[in-house]
Amino acid sequence: MSEIHLQIDGKDVVASEGMTLVDAAKSVGITIPTLCHHEKLEPYGGCRICTVEVEVRGWPKLVAGCIYPVEKDLVVRTRSEKVDKVRKVLVEEMLAHAPDSEQLKVLAEEYGADKDRFDKHPSFCIHCGLCVRYCAEIKKKHAVGFVDRGSNREISFFPEIAGKECWDCKECFPLCPTSALQAAYVLAESLMSPPEEAGGCGCSCSGHKK
Ligand code: SF4
Structure with missing residues (x-):
């Protein structure tokens, strides 16, 4: 080479x-x-x-x-005036989606980004694709992917695959720069474990036992 x-x-x-x-x-x-x-x-x-x-x-x-x-x-x-300006705006846009992301907060500090510049759309996901690509390219499982388009685009675990593959893996979790993934997984987890299986009563409450 x-x-x-x-x-x-x-x-x-x-x-x-x-x-x-x-x-x-x-x-x-x-x-x-x-x-x-x-x-x-x-x-x-x-x-x-x-x-x-x-x-x-x-x-x-x-x-x-x-x-x-x-x-x-x-x-x-x-680093240059132009570079810093681009990064500042990008961080401001991403903070509108993930205002609590620690990685974004550090970048905001570095580039003087205003966390309130854009209206908040807290989807928590900045569409970096790390979770989706890691699952597809490294694990070859395709258990998580993007659904919907445009401003409604979000990640979702596919319960039929995630139910079998994710329990012992979760390698994508620490990759997420916003912690969105954990939230999404918890959501998927709840979809994968109906209350009957967990020993619940089958209604939407969390307290009854059979
Ligand atoms: S959930 Fe996290 S890792 Fe996955 S695409 Fe969104 S920001 Fe990236």
């Missing part, structure tokens, strides 16, 4: 062909923030918080660092 020489934040970097900017930066100790990225999964480029500025033939442009491959003599800036 051939070596690619580029510059990231003024540092000369030697990367391998096919590496992404996020990985090349990491190799020299520069962290580009990510939310939808996972080293075991195919690059996704969903959340765009990894936006960086690159200079191609003297022209600056913004690209997603987690999917953009290293190029010979590329000049990369992981």
Whole structure:
């Protein structure tokens, strides 16, 4: 595999062909923030918080660092006025969905994001796809997926698969940047365990026993 020489934040970097900017930066100790990225999964480029500025033939442009491959003599800036502005707005938008996410709060602090800039739509999920992709790509189970479209898009465990596969797994839980997954799983769990099976009375209350 051939070596690619580029510059990231003024540092000369030697990367391998096919590496992404996020990985090349990491190799020299520069962290580009990510939310939808996972080293075991195919690059996704969903959340765009990894936006960086690159200079191609003297022209600056913004690209997603987690999917953009290293190029010979590329000049990369992981922080700039434009980059920080994009990240700030992205964090503000995501906070409208997941206001309690600790990861988003840290990013908000870093980029001066206003948590109240956008009207709240607390679906708790920022659609990073980590849970869905991990289950499909690594576990090959497809127990969780996106349902609905547009602003109604949300994740859902599919009870017929989740009922068999998820009890001893739950590997996707710690990946979730908002904790949404736990909430969704609890919901699915309740759907999978009717009160009769749990020793309940079969009505919607939680107190009666047979
Ligand atoms: S539930 Fe969490 S991990 Fe899954 S897509 Fe939403 S934010 Fe990402």
